[in-house]
Amino acid sequence: MNKTNLERLILLSRIDSHPILGELDINKEVTLMIDGEVCKAYEGDMIASAMYANGKRVFRYTKKFHKPRGLFCAIGKCTDCIMTVNGVPNIRTCITPVEDGMIIETQEGLGQWERSEGL
Amino acid sequence: MIHKEIVIVGGGPAGLSAGIEAAKYGAEVLIIDENHLVGGQLFKQIHKFFGSREHKAGMRGFSIGRDLLEEINKSENIELWLNSEVIGINKEKELLVVPKDQGVVEIKAEKIILATGAIEKSIYFPGWDLPGVMGAGAAQTMMNVHRILPGKKVLMIGSGNVGVIISYQMIQGGAEVVGILEASSTLGGYGVHTAKVTRAGVPFYRPYTIKRAIGEDCVEGAEIVQIDSQWQPVEGTEVILEVDLICMATGFNPLTELAWMSGCQFTYIPELGGQVPTHNDRLETTVKGIYIAGDISGIEEASTAMEEGKLAGVHAAHSLGYLSKEKEKVERNKIWERLNDLRSGPMDIKRKNGKELMFLKYNEGCIND
Numbered sequence: 001m002n003k004t005n006l007e008r009l010i011l012l013s014r015i016d017s018h019p020i021l022g023e024l025d026i027n028k029e030v031t032l033m034i035d036g037e038v039c040k041a042y043e044g045d046m047i048a049s050a051m052y053a054n055g056k057r058v059f060r061y062t063k064k065f066h067k068p069r070g071l072f073c074a075i076g077k078c079t080d081c082i083m084t085v086n087g088v089p090n091i092r093t094c095i096t097p098v099e100d101g102m103i104i105e106t107q108e109g110l111g112q113w114e115r116s117e118g119l
Numbered sequence: 120m121i122h123k124e125i126v127i128v129g130g131g132p133a134g135l136s137a138g139i140e141a142a143k144y145g146a147e148v149l150i151i152d153e154n155h156l157v158g159g160q161l162f163k164q165i166h167k168f169f170g171s172r173e174h175k176a177g178m179r180g181f182s183i184g185r186d187l188l189e190e191i192n193k194s195e196n197i198e199l200w201l202n203s204e205v206i207g208i209n210k211e212k213e214l215l216v217v218p219k220d221q222g223v224v225e226i227k228a229e230k231i232i233l234a235t236g237a238i239e240k241s242i243y244f245p246g247w248d249l250p251g252v253m254g255a256g257a258a259q260t261m262m263n264v265h266r267i268l269p270g271k272k273v274l275m276i277g278s279g280n281v282g283v284i285i286s287y288q289m290i291q292g293g294a295e296v297v298g299i300l301e302a303s304s305t306l307g308g309y310g311v312h313t314a315k316v317t318r319a320g321v322p323f324y325r326p327y328t329i330k331r332a333i334g335e336d337c338v339e340g341a342e343i344v345q346i347d348s349q350w351q352p353v354e355g356t357e358v359i360l361e362v363d364l365i366c367m368a369t370g371f372n373p374l375t376e377l378a379w380m381s382g383c384q385f386t387y388i389p390e391l392g393g394q395v396p397t398h399n400d401r402l403e404t405t406v407k408g409i410y411i412a413g414d415i416s417g418i419e420e421a422s423t424a425m426e427e428g429k430l431a432g433v434h435a436a437h438s439l440g441y442l443s444k445e446k447e448k449v450e451r452n453k454i455w456e457r458l459n460d461l462r463s464g465p466m467d468i469k470r471k472n473g474k475e476l477m478f479l480k481y482n483e484g485c486i487n488d
């Protein structure tokens with residue numbers, strides 16, 4: 001996706017001002033690597049909200065039929081939104097906060113452990 | 120193994136109220152929640168509550184959540200473990216907890232209160248598993264907690280309170296609600312909420328259902344169809360709507376895994392949301408010392424969840440000797456008065472009957488034992 005398109009999507013999905021909740025309190029910006037692409041999110045974002053904010057809806061593909069999956073319950077109960085995070089597969093992205101420098105990957109099937117030093 | 124007096128699983132309105140109540144009488148309480156903050160579903164509820172003043176009517180969920188948090192932080196008897204998932208439990212009231220990045224911790228509790236809440240129910244249609252089809256509550260969570268609008272053109276399935284309230288919140292968040300589907304020929308929500316979305320120009324389709332979600336990698340549209348009195352699709356009535364989000368507001372199921380694991384008995388009561396741990400009017404299950412409160416004991420609302428939490432909290436504290444039999448009875452009656460009040464609306468009668476049936480089942484079980 002070219003930059004302007006991406007920026008447009010980001011603009012469209014962040015709710016900056018809200019009639020009841022007011023203006024968005026912008027927290028510190030963090031940098032994530034999503035499938036090799038440098039992306040921005042805010043501290044306090046869940047990985048799933050950072051995905052949406054960056055225009056991404058597909059979080060993983062199923063093992064047998066390679067069907068796309070994404071956010072479904074958003075409260076950590078259905079495991080539809082799992083991704084590989086810092087080399088650890090099956091992380092529920094809807095209840096896992098982002099951290100600066102996080103490496104997030106679309107998960108294929110059941111995923112694979114690629115534990116690196118220090119994790 | 121760590122020893123604790125009262126362990127509460129789940130820090131939603133039910134769990135927090137249970138903790139505050141039990142701690143008030145001197146009991147030592149540990150509240151465990153797998154989220155990074157407590158409040159459960161409260162922080163996404165930005166509409167005004169119904170009920171009497173005592174039930175915080177007119178207040179919005181998130182400000183009630185903030186008040187509860189303040190009380191929790193003030194209390195010296197309450198300990199809070201966040202980012203911690205409870206994955207095991209047994210009849211001896213031993214719990215297995217996985218705090219984030221810390222391996223596994225075992226806890227032996229004197230009393231346990233399960234307040235794990237509920238999960239949204241799905242309906243199944245071709246394409247229901249495409250990204251862009253989600254629970255209405257999931258969309259609500261994204262908007263009101265994470266400040267993300269998960270779609271710009273939305274189809275809502277279900278015209279009950281959840282469907283209409285969240286449709287209105289989608290509009291507040293900046294989306295267009297293309298339509299609300301209702302399979303029954305009557306609308307399900309309270310008049311006030313239904314009127315709000317009607318005024319906003321949202322069309323209701325009824326009696327209609329969804330035939331399929333359209334799209335390759337994500338939702339790009341939805342085909343809807345009218346149904347007859349036998350709930351069969353009426354040929355020729357299909358309409359294709361261009362949407363990028365399909366939300367299901369089709370009910371909730373109590374989240375009961377831990378209750379099953381603990382070995383307590385269950386009773387099937389559809390009015391309460393299906394299989395529910397059998398419990399008495401003190402919210403104790405058939406495993407002595409294990410209580411339930413909130414949506415796990417029957418799907419209701421945050422206001423009833425808070426009262427139920429107090430009920431379980433009072434009785435757990437009493438059974439540990441923190442308040443006398445007489446005092447417990449006085450407090451219990453007060454809470455029951457408020458609960459009955461909350462369950463007195465025309466739409467609440469089913470739940471009230473469901474609860475009464477439940478207590479009957481519990482007592483029958485005791486007699487058979």
Ligand SMILES: Cc1cc2nc3c(=O)[nH]c(=O)nc-3n(C[C@H](O)[C@H](O)[C@H](O)COP(=O)(O)OP(=O)(O)OC[C@H]3O[C@@H](n4cnc5c(N)ncnc54)[C@H](O)[C@@H]3O)c2cc1C
Nearest residue numbers: 129131132133152153159160205235236256413414420421
């Ligand atoms: C997505 C969603 C949206 C809703 N929106 C509304 C609304 O707008 N208005 C309304 O009146 N009602 C709404 N409801 C109904 C709502 O459930 C009640 O209003 C109320 O929040 C129930 O309170 P509770 O304390 O029983 O459960 P919850 O508020 O759901 O709290 C349960 C808590 O338990 C934690 N938990 C669960 N299992 C474990 C475990 N194994 N280990 C550790 N922690 C655990 C969860 O993380 C959660 O914080 C909604 C429900 C859902 C699921």
Ligand code: FES
Nearest residue numbers: 073074078079094
């Ligand atoms: S969307 Fe259900 S667990 Fe994340």
